Amino acid sequence: MKINIFIFLIVITALFSCDTLVTDVSPDDVPGIGSKLVVQSFISPQAARIYVVVTESIPLFGESNSENSVIKNAIVKISGGGKEVILPYDSTSQLYSIEKASFPIVAAQTYKLSVSDPTRSVDATCTVPANQVTIKSYVIDTAYITRRSGRPDTALTVNAVWQDIAGEANFYRVRANMDVEYSILEGTSPDNFQEKRVRNRFSFNWNDDSGRSEFQSDVNLDGTAFTSPLGRSFLPTTLLYTSADGTKYYAKQKPRLVAVVIEVNNTEKSYYDYHKSLKLADQSDNPFSEPSLVYNNINGGLGCFAAYNNKQIIYRPK
Structure with missing residues (x-):
């Protein structure tokens, strides 16, 4: 009988101990769970246009809706070499873009990309590699x-x-x-x-x-x-x-x-790291493998702004 009472006391003690592990957390102490601006842009002296993709991430406790993830009312600016331009939004491509003639990209130059909407703002910088292979x-x-x-x-x-x-x-x-x-x-x-x-x-x-x-x-x-x-x-x-x-x-x-x-x-190392991480994430077919992090260099947001210097050869059959 004493043994049964002893076991009963252990169980009761364990239950009360578990209860003490539950702590009420103030909403003010919970980290931000809202969506972030996601920006992707890769610039090159040889590219005919500058393109910037602006979307938003899925909130931590939100639902995915890819149709509404494109941000259409952002202010997108690129600056460098003492010049700054605003990239207009194109509803057909759902991208922000501008022609090369309006803002030429120069090798070895550093550029800053700034993106904002009514409630959020992010930025990033990149430097175009100086040389071609x-x-x-x-x-x-x-x-x-x-x-x-x-x-x-x-x-x-x-x-x-x-x-x-x-x-x-x-x-x-x-x-x-x-x-x-x-x-x-x-x-x-x-x-x-x-x-x-x-x-x-x-x-x-x-x-x-x-x-x-x-x-x-x-x-x-x-x-x-x-x-x-x-x-x-x-x-x-x-x-x-x-x-x-x-x-x-x-x-x-x-x-x-x-x-x-x-x-x-x-390419810049940031371009290389970002695309390598995307490729690694796409190849993670094993559901038991550890999730792989995607590289990010957008201050205050997610994504990548990077540059590359392009060299190409064109073969035309006779």
Whole structure:
């Protein structure tokens, strides 16, 4: 009987002990849980326009609504070199933008971006890398590759070699696109189909299996030559049309390669860190893995404002 009483007292004591762990917290002591301005902008001397994306984060205890996350009434300013301009909002693209001629970006210059709405304000600075790389060589070829759907197809492949800029820390991103002209059909049935030639740009996807990445740095590799991973992109070949009665039609698109654009960006470290962190977050498929933090350099908000100096080579088939 004494043993039962002793156990009962232990349980009661434990219950009262747990109760003392619950503490009333004043709302004033709870950290801010409201949404923040999210800003993304990457500037370059070679870019035709300056673009700034302004959205807002989801409040800690709020619900996601991507349609309402774009901030349309912000005041967006960029300054540098003794000049400041306000970027207007474009409702079609849902971006703030301005032409290069109105505010040229200069290598080695520092710029400040300021964004505010009626209740919040954020800012960030960046410095454009002074130098461009030298692209030493590139190879454009074809390969017979199985698509994700399991269908084998011919892909255009590309890789490039560039020379590191010696004597300074460098962070690179390599990109490639191809401009292709091809046919589409306008109309609702074979009786009124009309062929139309259109032109679009397609990006190359990089194969990281070789151990190389589209993002590379010259840490312990100063002054050496860098090689891109293998890039792959498929030409449009066949398009499926489904009529109102469910009949399927296949049309040959007769693609013609117009150009391949290979570019190597000499980027700020902030640009490199931000995009690397985004890529790492996208690859975190394991639900039990630790969440990865996305790089941020926006004072008072979230996102990234950074610069790069672009070098490109354009191949046009004869």
